[in-house]
Structure formats: structure tokens, C-alpha cells
Amino acid sequence: MSPEPMGDLTAAGGHGAVPTEGVPTSTPAPPAAGDRREWPLFEVFVRSRRGLSHTHVGSLHAPDAAMALRNARDVYTRRQEGVSLWVVPAAAITASSPDEKDAFFDPAADKIYRHPTFYDIPEGVEHL
Amino acid sequence: MSEVGERAASAASRLITAGELSDPTVGYVLALADDALVAAQRVGEWIAAAPQLEEDVALANIGLDLLGQGRSLLGYAGSLMEPPRSEDDLAYWRDERAFRNVQLVERPWGEGDRDFAVAMARLLVLATYLHELWTALRTSADQTLAAVAAKAVKEVDYHLDHARMWVLRLGDGTDESHRRMQAALAGEWRYVEELFDTTHIAPALVDAGVAVDPMSFRDAFDRRVTTVLREATLDVPEVTPAVTGGRRGVHTPSMGYLLAEMQHLARSHPGATW
Numbered sequence: 506m507s508p509e510p511m512g513d514l515t516a517a518g519g520h521g522a523v524p525t526e527g528v529p530t531s532t533p534a535p536p537a538a539g540d541r542r543e544w545p546l547f548e549v550f551v552r553s554r555r556g557l558s559h560t561h562v563g564s565l566h567a568p569d570a571a572m573a574l575r576n577a578r579d580v581y582t583r584r585q586e587g588v589s590l591w592v593v594p595a596a597a598i599t600a601s602s603p604d605e606k607d608a609f610f611d612p613a614a615d616k617i618y619r620h621p622t623f624y625d626i627p628e629g630v631e632h633l
Numbered sequence: 634m635s636e637v638g639e640r641a642a643s644a645a646s647r648l649i650t651a652g653e654l655s656d657p658t659v660g661y662v663l664a665l666a667d668d669a670l671v672a673a674q675r676v677g678e679w680i681a682a683a684p685q686l687e688e689d690v691a692l693a694n695i696g697l698d699l700l701g702q703g704r705s706l707l708g709y710a711g712s713l714m715e716p717p718r719s720e721d722d723l724a725y726w727r728d729e730r731a732f733r734n735v736q737l738v739e740r741p742w743g744e745g746d747r748d749f750a751v752a753m754a755r756l757l758v759l760a761t762y763l764h765e766l767w768t769a770l771r772t773s774a775d776q777t778l779a780a781v782a783a784k785a786v787k788e789v790d791y792h793l794d795h796a797r798m799w800v801l802r803l804g805d806g807t808d809e810s811h812r813r814m815q816a817a818l819a820g821e822w823r824y825v826e827e828l829f830d831t832t833h834i835a836p837a838l839v840d841a842g843v844a845v846d847p848m849s850f851r852d853a854f855d856r857r858v859t860t861v862l863r864e865a866t867l868d869v870p871e872v873t874p875a876v877t878g879g880r881r882g883v884h885t886p887s888m889g890y891l892l893a894e895m896q897h898l899a900r901s902h903p904g905a906t907w
Contacts, residue, residue, distance in 0.1 A: 544685070565687050566685060566687065567687065568802060571798065572798060572802075575691070575794070575795060575798060576687035576688075576690075576691065579687065579690045579691040579694050580687055580690050583690075583694060
């Protein structure tokens with residue numbers, strides 16, 4: 506389930522780091538006998554109930570998307586965690602790089618006026 | 634009496650013999666239960682031994698579904714007995730001759746090493762059969778069987794989908810995977826006929842709408858399996874059916890080992906809970 510070491514990782518570590526190289530895309534060549542690392546990596550997203558968005562829960566290997574969806578059902582929704590599943594080839598995700606972290610994210614740090622903390626939130630409004 | 638002697642005497646008095654299972658309804662429900670229980674025990678052997686971690690989990694789920702079906706049915710069969718018996722009594726305190734499962738589900742996963750193609754061939758046959766069986770039993774005159782069937786049919790539909798996915802990929806994959814899938818299918822196919830053996834089902838049960846005659850869905854079974862095999866570029870095997878007798882308590886040599894592993898703990902520590 507965890508990403509096997511192959512190629513560089515561009516996302517900032519942790520579960521769901523996205524390899525940029527060596528990940529076969531949707532129609533991989535048949536794997537050589539005994540070589541399991543040829544199976545592409547898929548990222549799994551689960552919608553826990555209607556009204557919420559799909560949330561990334563982890564990743565897995567599968568020979569193709571149809572099998573990935575079924576593996577995801579068995580691995581990630583066996584305790585009724587969801588009502589809908591997405592699987593996305595990890596290779597299809599373009600991720601920000603740790604090298605660009607400062608340029609990407611630090612400029613937002615001192616702009617507190619972008620937070621809605623200066624407004625009163627009406628009662629009964631959730632998920633704001 | 635020594636402790637060992639006492640244990641042996643206590644074990645002998647707990648054993649349920651085939652003679653106590655002569656009621657037609659008990660016999661019918663037990664055949665259904667034992668198919669599920671023994672299949673679950675074998676499928677469990679794949680946990681931590683499947684080709685991929687994801688497949689370990691998938692097969693564990695399938696085994697647990699089958700175990701759940703077996704438990705419901707064993708409990709029901711036990712409740713029909715006089716005196717009533719528990720699901721554990723029936724699972725752990727019967728010997729080989731009192732088990733009514735088909736030989737399809739008790740055999741090891743290939744000779745020597747476990748063969749994943751054998752697992753998928755068997756699952757395709759079993760799940761297709763169970764899909765038709767549970768679909769028909771949903772309208773059984775027996776309320777308990779109908780309720781078990783309504784739940785089980787959704788579970789085996791997924792098992793069937795899983796087996797189909799793999800048989801398509803292995804059959805229509807590489808030369809090697811095609812060859813091994815075809816060989817596995819030939820091995821399992823010898824045990825298909827026994828699924829449609831009706832000699833253990835009392836005709837009165839079928840007439841009363843309690844039991845389903847499996848021959849009533851033989852055509853549907855053949856059509857469904859043949860469609861998958863064709864799509865997977867596999868041939869329907871032409872093999873001589875094995876000489877079987879699981880419904881009468883006649884099993885293959887592997888059954889004793891399977892039961893020994895399944896029953897050992899419960900028999901060594903009777904009544905133990907955790």
C-alpha cells in the first residue's frame with residue numbers, strides 16, 4: 506500500500522507523496538513474472554457521506570483502474586467509511602515541490618485579513 | 634480418572650455424530666452451512682500469502698463473508714435440533730463424516746504451493762453457484778433461510794465480481810497466465826457436478842418451497858460461467874467429473890487436516906472464551 510521507492514517524490518513527504526518517475530500510467534505493460542513493483546500506484550479518495558467532498562485516505566497498487574477501485578473498496582471502506590470512491594493514477598497528479606514551499610506558501614502567512622475572523626458567523630452555520 | 638482421561642471422555646460425549654443429523658431440514662441447512670464454513674476456512678489460508686497486500690485484504694473480506702453465512706446457518710441448524718446445539722457445537726464437535734460440504738471447497742489450493750489461479754477458478758465456480766442459489770432462496774418458505782439469502786446474495790455478488798475480474802485478466806493476460814488459469818479451471822471443473830447433486834435434498838422440502846433444487850438453475854450457472862470464460866479467452870474444460878460424496882460425509886484426505894486446524898483449539902480447551 507505504501508509507495509515503493511521509485512523515482513523522485515515531489516509532494517512534501519508523508520502518505521500520498523507522489524512519485525514523478527517510474528510510475529506506469531493507465532495501460533501498463535504486463536508485469537514480468539515475479540515483479541510486483543510494476544503495478545502502478547493509485548491514490549484513493551473516499552466520500553464519507555452525502556454532502557461532504559471526497560477526501561484522500563491513502564494509496565494502493567493495482568494492475569489497472571477497475572481493480573484499483575475494487576481494492577480500494579476492500580482496503581478503505583470495509584468499516585462503512587464511505588458511500589463513494591475515487592481512484593486516481595498517482596502519475597496523473599501534479600504536486601507542488603518541497604523546494605518551492607517558501608515561494609508558494611509563506612507569502613500568505615502575514616495576510617491575516619484574508620481570514621474571515623473579522624466577521625460574526627451566524628448561528629447554525631457549520632463547516633465555514 | 635486422569636485429566637487426560639477426563640478430557641477424552643468429555644470430548645466423546647460432546648461429539649455430534651452423523652446419526653443425529655438425520656432430520657431433512659437440519660441436513661439441508663447443514664449442507665449450506667458447511668459449504669460456507671469450509672470454504673471460509675480454506676480462503677483464510679490466503680491471508681498474508683496472496684500475491685499482493687491488497688489481495689490479502691480482499692480474500693480476507695470474502696472469507697469473512699462466507700464465515701458469516703456459515704455461522705448464521707449453523708446456528709439455525711442447531712436450533713432445529715433436539716436438544717438444540719450451538720453454532721460452535723456444530724463447527725467444532727463434529728468429525729469429518731458428519732460434515733456435508735461439497736469437496737470443491739475443502740481441497741487445498743493446488744498441489745504443493747498455493748496457486749492463485751486455482752483460488753480464482755474456484756471462487757468463480759463457487760460464487761456463481763451461490764449467486765444463483767441465494768437468489769432462489771430469497772423466496773424460500775422458510776423465513777430464516779430467506780433472510781440469510783437476502784443478505785448473502787449481495788455478498789456473493791461481490792465475490793463473483795472479484796473472481797470475474799481476475800479470471801478475465803489472467804485468462805486474457807500473458808501466455809503463462811492463460812496456461813495456468815486454464816489448468817486451474819480444469820482441476821476445479823471436476824468438482825462442479827457435485828454442486829448439482831440433489832440426493833441429499835428431501836423432495837418434500839423442495840415441494841414445500843423450503844429448499845431449492847440446484848438443477849433448477851443449472852442452465853443459468855452454465856451460461857454465466859461460460860460467458861466469463863469466453864470473454865477471458867478460456868475454454869470450458871471437458872473433464873471427467875470426480876467421484877465425490879461430500880454430501881454423504883465422504884471427503885478427500887485434505888479434509889481431516891483442515892478440520893484438525895479449525896477444531897484443535899476448541900477441542901483442547903472446551904468451553905474456552907476470550
